[in-house]
Amino acid sequence: MKKLFSVIVVTAAIAGCTTNAVTGRKQLSLFPESALQTEAVSQYQSFLSQSKVVASTASKDAEMVKRVGSRIANAITTYYKKNPTLSSELKDYKWEFNLVDNKEVNAWCMPGGKVVVYTGLLPITQNEAALSIVLGHEITHAVAHHGNERMSQGALAQGLQVAGDIFTQNKSQANALFNSVFAPTAQIAVLLPNSRNQEYEADHYGLIFSAMAGYNPREAISFWQRMAAAGGGNKPPEFLATHPSDQNRIAKLESYMNEALSYYRPVNK
Numbered sequence: 001m002k003k004l005f006s007v008i009v010v011t012a013a014i015a016g017c018t019t020n021a022v023t024g025r026k027q028l029s030l031f032p033e034s035a036l037q038t039e040a041v042s043q044y045q046s047f048l049s050q051s052k053v054v055a056s057t058a059s060k061d062a063e064m065v066k067r068v069g070s071r072i073a074n075a076i077t078t079y080y081k082k083n084p085t086l087s088s089e090l091k092d093y094k095w096e097f098n099l100v101d102n103k104e105v106n107a108w109c110m111p112g113g114k115v116v117v118y119t120g121l122l123p124i125t126q127n128e129a130a131l132s133i134v135l136g137h138e139i140t141h142a143v144a145h146h147g148n149e150r151m152s153q154g155a156l157a158q159g160l161q162v163a164g165d166i167f168t169q170n171k172s173q174a175n176a177l178f179n180s181v182f183a184p185t186a187q188i189a190v191l192l193p194n195s196r197n198q199e200y201e202a203d204h205y206g207l208i209f210s211a212m213a214g215y216n217p218r219e220a221i222s223f224w225q226r227m228a229a230a231g232g233g234n235k236p237p238e239f240l241a242t243h244p245s246d247q248n249r250i251a252k253l254e255s256y257m258n259e260a261l262s263y264y265r266p267v268n269k
Helices: 001-014 033-049 062-082 120-124 128-143 146-158 170-180 196-212 218-233 244-260
Strands: 017-019 026-028 096-100 107-111 116-118
Touching: 017 116, 026 033, 026 128, 026 146, 033 096, 033 116, 033 146, 033 170, 062 096, 062 128, 062 196, 107 128, 116 128, 120 218, 128 196, 128 218, 146 170, 146 196, 170 196, 196 218, 196 244, 218 244
Parallel strands: 096 116
Antiparallel strands: 017 026, 107 116
8 A cells, every 4th residue: 555655746746747837846846836826815814804914004114014015026927938838837826915913924925916014024134125035035936836846845745635626625635735835834034934946936936026126136145244244143053944044045146146136227216
């Protein structure tokens, strides 16, 4: 029986492997993106209804979040439209950007472009360019289907049947799996606990998208230095952590910088 299960898992993994059109990396993708986006709308609205959302009409910070988010979204849309294999990827995205009154240092993006920034992040970002670095990173996780990849890995590990509409057929299991990846309660620090490959991909393309949006990508270095200082000396060593160490992340960002700067065209606020 164990052997048969292993064969089924391997077969499903091979069948579900796709090549990401942006990164070129093969990744497991067993779920229809449309199903994840539908679920994200429900979860996002539920989260907002239970949170203290800061109105953009009454707060310059909330207005800034929407402005920066919209610029990043427009940059990503432009980037995707230039590539024929990507042109339809964002057709069902309905972008939303909200600031939530919460002291946690956090931000996240669900499938379909549902974004939240916590007020606790803003003292560390300090400016629009740094906020764009965070939003570019988080949105890249969504458009690069990193959550789908992690859910797919979890489904295989649990032997979960993913054929058809999983959120109807296996609702409790599917919701638990979705929440383990996307629910705000699953967030750690400022970023989702993705694999290091996913983190570096999000850093790389997030930097490009931020530059395309008119923000200086060099601000990423200062931002992560502030994040390192805010974290203090209590972080685990990198091999025990789901995120790259601050030093390794900064070194990687430096290696991406010339490419990102080639996209940078400053815009007036």
